[in-house]
Amino acid sequence: MSLTWSLIAGFLYTEVFIVLLLVLPLFSASKWNRFFKSRFLAAFARQAQIYFYLVLGVLVIFLLEAIREMRKYSNVEEETTLNLGMQHSMRLFRAQRNFYISGFAIFLSLVIRRLIILISQQASLIANSEASMRQAQSASDTARHLLAASGGKKKTDEETKVDEVKAALEDEVKKLKDELKRETKDKEALKSQAESLNREYDRLTEEFSKLQNKMSKAGGDKSD
Known part of the structure; x- marks a missing residue:
């Protein structure tokens, strides 16, 4: 090197x-x-x-x-x-x-x-x-x-504002919870409707299959 x-x-x-x-x-x-x-x-x-x-x-x-x-x-x-x-x-x-x-x-x-x-x-x-x-x-x-x-007897303006903001936030949280409950109920109702529609669709499909089988059998007998 x-x-x-x-x-x-x-x-x-x-x-x-x-x-x-x-x-x-x-x-x-x-x-x-x-x-x-x-x-x-x-x-x-x-x-x-x-x-x-x-x-x-x-x-x-x-x-x-x-x-x-x-x-x-x-x-x-x-x-x-x-x-x-x-x-x-x-x-x-x-x-x-x-x-x-x-x-x-x-x-x-x-x-x-x-x-x-x-x-x-x-x-x-x-x-x-x-x-x-x-x-x-x-x-x-x-x-x-x-x-x-100050002995903690009187609240300052800032503490009062904080309490007001806290109360407003609690009201907003309560409203959101109520709205969430309503949305949950609507969702459950839609879910039950969807399940009933599925059951009705299965029933109609089964009846259609039976009807189709009968028609196929009737056609076969007529050809004979």
């Missing part, structure tokens, strides 16, 4: 190690987010997108070169000597190896970038959720203290 492809293979192994670190539950999303925003990566993060596309472009160039080598040695006709045939097979194997190395390196680069974005978003969502929970808890404590101070 040449020096260039040795470096690409080392880059691939490094990517595999980074993916394992990001995927395994070793650190929480908040810790990873603090690491991504640390001073150590602050200078690199400013130019991270440029570096990413630069590395991706280099890997794509080597991938295209490996594809060209594969097509070159795949279309070679059978040689007359065994030595030349072995050389072409070895070069084809190297081209295929280089293709897989560069292809997996490109794939893992995209995976690492996506994982970093998802981990940062998850950390932001966790922080926002914790802040919202603290605000809700603070508002609940404040409301509880205000109710305790």
Whole structure:
């Protein structure tokens, strides 16, 4: 393996190690987010997108070169000597190896970038959720203290509105229940009518069959 492809293979192994670190539950999303925003990566993060596309472009160039080598040695006709045939097979194997190395390196680069974005978003969502929970808890404590101070004797305007809305909703639920009962009764009536129609249809079918048999027998006797 040449020096260039040795470096690409080392880059691939490094990517595999980074993916394992990001995927395994070793650190929480908040810790990873603090690491991504640390001073150590602050200078690199400013130019991270440029570096990413630069590395991706280099890997794509080597991938295209490996594809060209594969097509070159795949279309070679059978040689007359065994030595030349072995050389072409070895070069084809190297081209295929280089293709897989560069292809997996490109794939893992995209995976690492996506994982970093998802981990940062998850950390932001966790922080926002914790802040919202603290605000809700603070508002609940404040409301509880205000109710305790007023002695709970008088209802506020908001509580009155809530009671009115609750009563309106209960009336609406009652109306819907009554309508559901009526629909159920209508459905049962239609079902009973359908059953009676089926029984009447079966009876008429049976009578028609008997009548048809009689007519066929009468026709047979008349022919005799």
